[in-house]
Amino acid sequence: MFASLHGAGNLTALALEFSPVVERSARDTVTLDASGLDRLFGFPQDIAAAMARRAAETGVRASVAMASNPDAAICAARGFAGVSIIPHGDEAKFLGELPLALLGPSHELLETLERWGIRRFRELAALPPLGIAERLGPEGLRLRELARGEAERKLTPLREPTRFEDEIELEYPVELLEPLAFPLARLFNGLTTRLATRALATDELRLRLKLENRAEYRRTLRLPAPSLDGKAFLKLAQLDLAAHPPPAPVIHVRVEMNPVLPRAAQSGLFLPAAPEPVKLELTLARIRAIVGEGRVGSPELLDTHRPDAFRMVDALAHARANERGSADGGVRLTLAFRIFRPPRAARVALDSGQPGFVAAQGIRGQVMERAGPWRTSGDWWTRDPWSRDEWDIALSDGALYRLYCAPEGWFVEGSYD
């Protein structure tokens, strides 16, 4: 089944709301493949009514026609106002009274047909095909097929727009983030609906805010997995803007979404559940707002001997990259170490060149047992070398600590636990 819209307004956008296969047949006509819409709307008249209703809502003035082939639908949409449904097999009868000019024949051909007294579809359809072929050639035969509503062809679909963006000019400059949520929600909802109609999702949101001082403020939110959750996008954008507020009131909002294929994931039956990626990103954004940027993630060890060398990486991306192959030997019962960040400056009394008494913030006691010094150094070929002598000590308070002496002085690095 095919549907055709003929009229004025943004017909293409309207057609794309109903089907991904849309042909722009003329400046004022679009045709769409309506097969499968019956599962959503029901009978062809219900589909056509839904289109007419949506056209009225979006301010598009168009006549709607449905037929079993695209050209019959186009002719009906052009020839009849309102909603027309052509039953399969009745095309010639239905279109019979329409004028031939609707078919758009060449000027000479139309003149010839008028001289013969043929002005309507019905009259052309009644002519014998052999006679038309002899006198009018292939173009005449094509016109006869169209007039009988028998022309079969495939649609030439529009290329899908690759940019998903929308914008809103605000009526007055917005200073607070809360009122900004309303235009953002509207933009996110519209864009996610457009993505959903094309079975797409997004993995990146780009916000462009024009400010009152004529500057442009840009923020980019990358999602750990493609999603279409408009509410989560809004909350993420709000948290991001709260963490990085624009320097001046906002007068214009523009949102762009990067279209990607949705995430197709199938969890293992016996694998434990993991946090849903977008929900986790939202949770992490909320936690970042509490503890600060760069303080949430997975630790990744660095290839160096420098003590406490690691960096924080995005939790999920890191997990995905190492999803297979990082399983190793399992649990090894080792003595854990609790690091004092920053190291606690200590006052150390030496006894025969070895630490005998240690006092630091929250730590004070006689050194009962010790091992060391273990002298370590590294990165001497860089501008940031390190060098220190380490002791493992047992203090009279019963705890085990690591003490080190660096050029800057004595420090307690942490405790064994």
Place this chain on the structure above:
Amino acid sequence: MDGAALKKQFESALAGPLEWQARPAPEMARTGVHEVDASTGGLPRGGLTEIHGAASSGRTSLLLAILAESTGREDVCALVDAEDAFDPIRAAAAGVRLNRLLWVRCAHNAEHALKAADLLIQGGGFGLVAMDLGDTPPETARRISLTSWFRLRRAVENTPTVLLALARQSNAKTCASLTLECRPEARVRVAPFSGRGPGRLLRGMRVQVTRRKPGQAVTAAFDACDACAPQPLAYARGSLRAATLRAATVRERCV
């Protein structure tokens, strides 16, 4: 027919007492330490487990074992670190899969740690959420109201998540489903250092874990050795021989 008669009728049909009000036993997760699992049965999912003990009592060693076990079975774990004390190098050496661990560093703020733990539990999907208040001063930890602990307990109820709190002393009181107390083994008196003189090593400690709740106290013990301390041998100067000797001895002990 009154309720008692109906119950009696059911019990006679079922050939046993009807315990429809009894709660089902919680699913337990292994800790990764066989001795502790044998004495406690594991950590209850959907409940709050509290591990407490003084500094150098082995509580963090137990935490690392639990994290290693949990990440090893593909659970995604979260560590809310109130005092920023987590050592990822040691954790990796203990078998913790860092790519399945979310580390929240709260920069010496217990209140932030509570909020972060609450958000993580509400978000769902974690196999283990551990809140490390191990270096938080006892007076600060005591100021966390019982209401906050109750809120955390309610949040984790009916989820497959193990909520773990590590502190110097027990804070959650009645909200904890399982309480474990760690202390260095005193009776056996295992010295943490080996030998005498320049080749002396910190070799580890024997940790005694006592289940304080539920039921009667049950004690287990395990060894946490300093086997995997990273030694920068390649760039060591001066005491290279001593450091090599130390690493070799440790390896030998560990094997």
